[in-house]
Amino acid sequence: MENKQIVKMEHITKVFGNVKALNDAGFHLNRGEIHAILGENGAGKSSLMNVLCGIYTPEYGQIELGGTPVVLSSPADALKHGIGMVPQHFKLVEVMTAAENIIAGTKGKFWLSEKQILKEIKEKSEAFGFHIDLQKKVYDMSVAEKQSLEIFKVLQRGAEILILDEPTAVLTPQEIDNLFQVIENMRERGHSIVIITHKLEEVMRVSDRITVMRKGETVNTVNKNETNMKELATMMVGTQNFDLSVPYLSVPRGKRTLEIKKLSAYDNNGIKVLKNLTFDLYQGEILGVAGVAGSGQKELCESITGLHTKREGDILFNGESIIQDSPEEIIKKGISLSFVPEDRLGMGLVPTMNIVDNVLLKDYKKQEGLLSRYQSKLTADELVETLHIVTPSTDRIPVSLLSGGNIQKVLLGREISLNPKVMVTAYATRGLDVGSSQLIYNLLNAQKEKKVAILYVGEDLDVLMQLSDRLMVLCEGEITGIVDPRTTTKEEIGLLMSGVSGKDGGLNIEI
C-alpha cells in the first residue's frame, strides 16, 4: 500500500488575512486512482489543490511526493514533479489553433517540424480518447472541446497527476460521459486524477476514493464502495448545528409581494440556467436560497431586478407584472438588489469612487438640476456611524481601498437606507468575520420587522437554516425543494442541494 501512495499532504494550513482557508487539512493520493475532493463552496477544496500545484504556499504543513518531502513554489515547479491542474476557467490562447496551444510554451528545438509534431499529438490524443481537431482555432470551439484541449495540454506537458477543478460544471450530460471515459482511460495508463467537485452523483459514478472537506478541514477519506450518497452529504454539511447565535425573528407574515411564475433564464450561449421557477415572496419574511455555487442564484437575483434580460415567464410585484420593466423602473418600485459578487466590487458599487459618490448612485436620479452631494454625505456619515464602517473618510477614499467587510456594509447599508419593499440580497456576509456577519443579520431582521420581503441567497447552511422563514433549494437552475428549516434536517437539505430529491418527494412543502 505504501509504495502506491504518490502524494501525501499533511497538516496543511493556509491563512488569508484573518480567514483560515485550510486548517490542518491533508489527503493521500494513490497511483492510478481517481480521487474526488468533495465539499461545499468555501470548504477549501480548491485551496488544498492550489497548494498541491504550487499556486499557494501554505503557512504550515508537509507535502511528500513518492515518499520524498518537497517544496512546490510555483505551478511550473509542480509540473516538473508531474502535477498539473486543469483550471475551471480555461487559459487558452483564443486566436491560436489547438495544436499551437499545445506546443506553445513547451521546451524544444527552435525549429519545429509541424508535420511530425502534429502526428505525435494526434496519436497520443486518440489513444486517450480525446476528440480534438488540432487545426481548429480555440474561439471556434465549444466549452467541452476547450476542456479536452486544456486537459490534453496538461497531459502533454508531462503531468502524471492531473487535478480537474469542477470539470463537469460547464458540460452537458453527454459531454460528461465523454469526459469520464477520458478520465478512466487516463487511469488505465497509470495516471492519477483528482476531481474537485460538489456533485454527489458524479462522485459515486467515477471516483475510487473520496475525501470530504468542510470549513477548511478534511473530514474523512472513504472508499466509494463503502459509502453512499447520504453518508457523503452528511459529511459535507456536518451534523451538529453550530451556535452562530443568528437570531430567528418570528414576524407575522404579511401579504404576498412578489410572485415568480415559471421563470426561466438563459445565458449568453443560450443555455438554460433557470428552469421554470415558481415561488412567492411575502412581506415580513426571509426566504433563504440555498444551493451550490452556480445553481442559478445570480441569474435569479438579476432576473428579478431586471438586469438579466434573457428570460421568460412572469414576475408579479403586488399583482402587477414587472417582467417588461427596465432596471430603473424596478428600482423606482422599491425592489433593491445587493449582490456581493466574488470580487465584491463587480456590481453595485463603483470601486474608484468614495462612499458619498457610491451612496449617490441610487439617489442621483431623483435630483433636479445640478447634482448635490449634501444628502448623500449625510447618509454616508450616518452609515459609517451606525454600521461601524472603518474608513478614514467618506469623501476622499475610494471604496476599493476599504476592507471587504466594510465594502459590504456600504453596499447593504445604502440599499437599506432607500427603504426598499423587496430586498434581494446575495452573499451579504461573504468573507466577513463573525461580528460583522452578526451586524448584517440584525440589519436584515430589522428590515423584516418593517415588513420588507427579503430574498436571502446564502452559502452557509447553518446560517440559512436559522435566519430564514422558508428555505428554497436550487440545484442546476431548478427548485429542488422549498422547506421549513425548522422541521428539516441538514442532511435532507444537503441532498436537495445535490439534486437528489427526497425519498418520496415529500420534502416539497408549501407553507
Place this chain on the structure above:
Amino acid sequence: MKFKQYGVAKRGETSVQLRVLVTLSAIVLALLTASIILLVAKSNPIGVYVGILQGCFGSLYRFSALLEKLVPLLILSLGIVVAFKMNFMNIGAEGQFLMGGVGATLIVRLLPGLPAPVLLPLMAVVAFAFGALWLIPPAFFKSKFETNETLFTLMMNYVATYFVMHLQYERWKDPAASGMPKIANFPENALLPQVQGFHLGIGIAILLVGVVYILMNRTKTGYEIAVLGASENTARYAGMNVHQTILKTAIISGGICGLVGMIQTAGPSGTLSAEITGGLGFTAIIVAWLADLKPVRAAVVSFLFAILIQGGSYIQTAFQIPGSAAAMIQAIILLYILGSEFFLRYRIIKSGKRVEVA
C-alpha cells in the same frame, strides 16, 4: 528561505504637495539631462532655459503666441477627458478637429455675407455638430456591437485628413491662389475678434474648463459617465441607460474637439488646411492622462506643454539651435514627467503586504 522582495502598490490619493514636489523634481532632473545635449551642441544650458521662458513671457506678442499654442491643446484635451472618463478611448480628436474646421468653413462659404455676431456663433455650432458627428459612428457601433473604439476613431482620422485634402486640392481650392492648393482665407467677418493680438479663443478655452468641470462634477450626465467608465455592470445595476450615455458622451467629446476646428480656422490659421492640426489631437491625449482626466489640471498641464512648444520654437531662432535639439529637450522633459507619474500613482513597498486603509 525567504527573500526580501520589493513591489509596488497603488496609492489611494496624492496630496497636492506631493504632486508638485514630484513634478518639479522631474523637471529639474530633465533640465539637468538636457544640459548634456546642449553642452554637446555648444550652447549654454542656463541661457537656453532662460530663453525658453523669454520666448513665452518676454513680450506681449510672445505671450499671445504662447496662448495661441495653449488654446487648441487645452480644448482638445477637455474633449478627450470627457470620453476617457467613460473609458471610451477617443483617439480621433484629430479627425473631429478637422471636421469641425470643415463645418466652420462650409458656413463661411455658404453664408459669407452674414455679420460677425451671427456668423461666428453659427460657425461654432456647426463645427461642434460636425465634430460630434465624426465620433457618433464609433460610439454607436461600440454600444451596439462592442466594436473597438480605439481603432475606429483612429481610422476616422485618416478619412477626415484625406477628405480635407480633397477639399483643399479640388473642390474648395482657391482659384485666386495662383495654383497653390489652398482654401481661400476667411473674410474679416468670419475671423475671431482680437484684443491686443489675443484671440477670443483663450476666452472660450477658459470658459470650457469651467463648463467641463461642472459637467463632470455637478451634473447627472457627468456622474453617469464616471460610473459607466468605472464599471458598466454597476451602471446597468443603477438603472442607467448605457447606450444613451455612450452616445451623449460621444456628442459632447466629439463636439468639443470639433469646436477647436472653428477656433483655429477662424483664429490663427484664417482658413482650413489638412496641416492645421499639427498632431495636437494626439498630444492632447498625453495632456488628458497627465491631468488625471481632471479639467482644471488639464489647463495647468496644457499650459506647461504650451511653454515647451512655444519656448522650443523661440530658442531655435534666438540661439540658432537646430530644431532637432529643441525637440530633444521637449522630449526629455516630457519623458521625465511621464516617468514621474509612476511615483504619483504607485509607491514602493515590501512585497507580501496588502494595502488597505481599513
